[in-house]
Amino acid sequence: MCGIAGIFHCGTIKPVDPARVERMCDALAHRGPDGSGVWTAPGVGLGHRRLSIIDIAGSPQPMHSADERHVISFNGEIYNFRALRRELEGLGAEFRTDGDTEVILAAYQRWGTDCLSRLHGMFAFAIYDRKDRTLFLARDRFGVKPLFMAMLSDGSMAFASELKGLLAHPLLRREVDPRAIEDYMTWGYVPDHSSILRGVEKLPAGHFRLLKHDAAPADPQQYWDISFAERRKGKPRDLEAELLHHLREAVTSRMVSDVPLGAFLSGGVDSSSVVAMMAEASRDPVRTCSIGFDVAAVDETSHAAKVAQLFGTDHVSREVGSDQFDAIDDIAAMFDEPFADASALPTWRVCQLARENVTVALSGDGADEAMAGYRRQVFHHHEERARRLLPAQLREKVIGPLAQAWPKADWAPRPLRAKSTLQALAGTGPQAYALALGTVPPAIRASLYGEDFRRQIGDYRAEHALEKVMRDAPARSGLDAAQYADLKFWLPGDILTKVDRTSMSVSLEAREPLLDHRLVEFAASLPEGLRVKGKQGKWLLKKAMERYLPADILYRSKQGFVTPIAEWLRGPLQGQTRAIAASSALARTGWFDRAQLSRIAEAHISGRSDHSRLLWQLIMLDKSLSRLGIAT
Structure with a gap:
C-alpha cells in the first residue's frame, strides 16, 4: 500500500521540476513511510511513497521495466500476481524482483490496457511509455484505491492518491464547486463524480x-462493470457451496503478506465470516482486533470476543470513550474533502489499534452492497413489490399528496411514522431509493440555502445522479438497481473512502476480501429470494456460514459504529454548533441562511429537536473549508 503522485504535460512537452513532484509525495508520507522515489523525463514526472508489504527490500518505485521503456508508480496489491508471473514467464518475460509491481509492468507490455481484466486486486497506478510517450492511469474495479486528477494552467495534468497531494502543487486553484456542496449536503460525502474543488476529478x-x-486529455474509458442482468440457476445448496468456494478464494488470496497480518473483528456477520475463513486457512492463530464503546447499547465487543474464542484468535480489544470529540479536527485533516460519516472516528480508532500489532488487516466491507445486507435495500425490495401493485394514478394523485400532508413524527410509535414510506411509494423506485440513501432531504436543503447559492446551483439536484445510475443499471429488478447503485455510488464515495483514509493515516493496509470481483459477480447473479428472505438480507451468505457461526451472530440485528454526536453538540461542542450560524468559515461563505442555521442550532442545543446529523455535516464542512483555505 502506498501513495502515488505525478505530473504529465498534455498537448506540449515542458520540463517537470522533480522538487514539485517530491512535495506532492511528501504530502502523502503517511501512506508510505518506508521509502520514497521520484523520476522525471521531459514532460512527465512520477513520484511514490512506499509502505512495504510484498518483497520488502526488492521493489522500489518508480520502477522501470527491464528494457527501460516503461516506468510505473503503483498503489495497491495484486493478489494473483504469482499466477500471472508464471503465465508471463511462460511467454518469455523475465523478472528481477519478487513483488507484484514488476508483474503489472510485464502484463502491460504483453497485453496493453487489456491487462486490467487479468489483475485481481485493489490498485491505482500510472505507467509511462517512453517510446510512445503516453501515460496510462488506471483504478481498480470498485475504487478501493483512490486517484485524484486536475488540469493545471500550464497545460499539465497533476494526479495523486489524495487531494492533499494535488494541494501541494502551487498551480492548483482552490475554488469551490457549488454543485459539490449540494452533493455533500445530500449524501454526507462528495461522491466520485464530483469534487469540492473546481477542476479536480476522480478517476x-x-x-x-x-x-x-x-x-488534449482523453476521457476515462470503462474496462469493467458489475451486472445484475443474469440469474444463476441451481439448487440452493449447490449455490451455497459455490458461494463458500468464492469466499475461501477471496480470503486466502488476501492473506499473502511479508509483514504481520490480521483482521478487524466487530462480531457482525461479515467480519466474522472473514475471520472464520482465515482461521480455516491458517496454522497459526489469526490476529484480530475490535473497538468497544462505553455506551452499552452500541457496544459489540462481547460478540467479537465470542467469535474470537470460537476460532482461537489472538484477540485484542480496546474501549473507546464517548468523549472523543477532540479528534474531529484530525478526521477533517484525513479526508481533505468534507466527510460526515461519523463512523470514521471509531474506524480510525480500530485502525490505530490494529497498527500496533499488524501492518495489514482484512475487513468485512462490501458484503452489504454485494449481497443486500442493508435494511434500506430490504425495504426497497418490498416497496418495489407494492409499487408494482399500485396504479400510477393512485400513487401520484392520492399517495403523493398524503405523503406531503403527513407529519414527520419521529417521536411517534413506528407504525405511525409513515411519511417516508408514503413518499417512497408515491415516486419511482430510483427516486425513492435516492431519498432513502440521502441524509438531508431536498426540502430541508432548500430551506437552508441562501438566495445567491440557489442561483449558483440552478436546477442541479444531487439525487439526479444516483437516479440515473439506477435507471441505467444492468438490472432486472428494483433490488438489483439498488444494489448496483450502492456498489457504484455509495461504496466508493463513502465506505471505501472512509476505510482508505483512516487506515492510511496510520500506515495500515486494509484489504476487502468480500469485494473480490468474482465473488461479487456471483452474488449479483443470485435470485432475489436467495439475497432477501422476509426481513433478512444476505440470506445465502448467512445460510452458508451456519456451519461456522452461531445463530446469535448470524441473525441478530445489524449494528454499526455509532458516535454520540447529539450529546457532543449539546455539550462540549455547543460553541461550535452556535458558531456555524455566526462566525465560522461556513457562515462567511454566504451559502446558507444564517437565521435558519441559528434556529436549527438552538433547537438542538435546547433539546427540542434532534438535528445532530445535519449539524455534524455543517461542522465537518466548516472544518474542511478552514483547513483547505478554499476561496468562495
Missing part, C-alpha cells in the same frame, strides 16, 4: 485513462 472505479503529449 472513476473500473476505468482507465490514456494521455498523450501531443493531444
Whole structure:
C-alpha cells in the first residue's frame, strides 16, 4: 500500500521540476513511510511513497521495466500476481524482483490496457511509455484505491492518491464547486463524480485513462462493470457451496503478506465470516482486533470476543470513550474533502489499534452492497413489490399528496411514522431509493440555502445522479438497481473512502476480501429470494456460514459504529454548533441562511429537536473549508 503522485504535460512537452513532484509525495508520507522515489523525463514526472508489504527490500518505485521503456508508480496489491508471473514467464518475460509491481509492468507490455481484466486486486497506478510517450492511469474495479486528477494552467495534468497531494502543487486553484456542496449536503460525502474543488476529478472505479503529449486529455474509458442482468440457476445448496468456494478464494488470496497480518473483528456477520475463513486457512492463530464503546447499547465487543474464542484468535480489544470529540479536527485533516460519516472516528480508532500489532488487516466491507445486507435495500425490495401493485394514478394523485400532508413524527410509535414510506411509494423506485440513501432531504436543503447559492446551483439536484445510475443499471429488478447503485455510488464515495483514509493515516493496509470481483459477480447473479428472505438480507451468505457461526451472530440485528454526536453538540461542542450560524468559515461563505442555521442550532442545543446529523455535516464542512483555505 502506498501513495502515488505525478505530473504529465498534455498537448506540449515542458520540463517537470522533480522538487514539485517530491512535495506532492511528501504530502502523502503517511501512506508510505518506508521509502520514497521520484523520476522525471521531459514532460512527465512520477513520484511514490512506499509502505512495504510484498518483497520488502526488492521493489522500489518508480520502477522501470527491464528494457527501460516503461516506468510505473503503483498503489495497491495484486493478489494473483504469482499466477500471472508464471503465465508471463511462460511467454518469455523475465523478472528481477519478487513483488507484484514488476508483474503489472510485464502484463502491460504483453497485453496493453487489456491487462486490467487479468489483475485481481485493489490498485491505482500510472505507467509511462517512453517510446510512445503516453501515460496510462488506471483504478481498480470498485475504487478501493483512490486517484485524484486536475488540469493545471500550464497545460499539465497533476494526479495523486489524495487531494492533499494535488494541494501541494502551487498551480492548483482552490475554488469551490457549488454543485459539490449540494452533493455533500445530500449524501454526507462528495461522491466520485464530483469534487469540492473546481477542476479536480476522480478517476472513476473500473476505468482507465490514456494521455498523450501531443493531444488534449482523453476521457476515462470503462474496462469493467458489475451486472445484475443474469440469474444463476441451481439448487440452493449447490449455490451455497459455490458461494463458500468464492469466499475461501477471496480470503486466502488476501492473506499473502511479508509483514504481520490480521483482521478487524466487530462480531457482525461479515467480519466474522472473514475471520472464520482465515482461521480455516491458517496454522497459526489469526490476529484480530475490535473497538468497544462505553455506551452499552452500541457496544459489540462481547460478540467479537465470542467469535474470537470460537476460532482461537489472538484477540485484542480496546474501549473507546464517548468523549472523543477532540479528534474531529484530525478526521477533517484525513479526508481533505468534507466527510460526515461519523463512523470514521471509531474506524480510525480500530485502525490505530490494529497498527500496533499488524501492518495489514482484512475487513468485512462490501458484503452489504454485494449481497443486500442493508435494511434500506430490504425495504426497497418490498416497496418495489407494492409499487408494482399500485396504479400510477393512485400513487401520484392520492399517495403523493398524503405523503406531503403527513407529519414527520419521529417521536411517534413506528407504525405511525409513515411519511417516508408514503413518499417512497408515491415516486419511482430510483427516486425513492435516492431519498432513502440521502441524509438531508431536498426540502430541508432548500430551506437552508441562501438566495445567491440557489442561483449558483440552478436546477442541479444531487439525487439526479444516483437516479440515473439506477435507471441505467444492468438490472432486472428494483433490488438489483439498488444494489448496483450502492456498489457504484455509495461504496466508493463513502465506505471505501472512509476505510482508505483512516487506515492510511496510520500506515495500515486494509484489504476487502468480500469485494473480490468474482465473488461479487456471483452474488449479483443470485435470485432475489436467495439475497432477501422476509426481513433478512444476505440470506445465502448467512445460510452458508451456519456451519461456522452461531445463530446469535448470524441473525441478530445489524449494528454499526455509532458516535454520540447529539450529546457532543449539546455539550462540549455547543460553541461550535452556535458558531456555524455566526462566525465560522461556513457562515462567511454566504451559502446558507444564517437565521435558519441559528434556529436549527438552538433547537438542538435546547433539546427540542434532534438535528445532530445535519449539524455534524455543517461542522465537518466548516472544518474542511478552514483547513483547505478554499476561496468562495
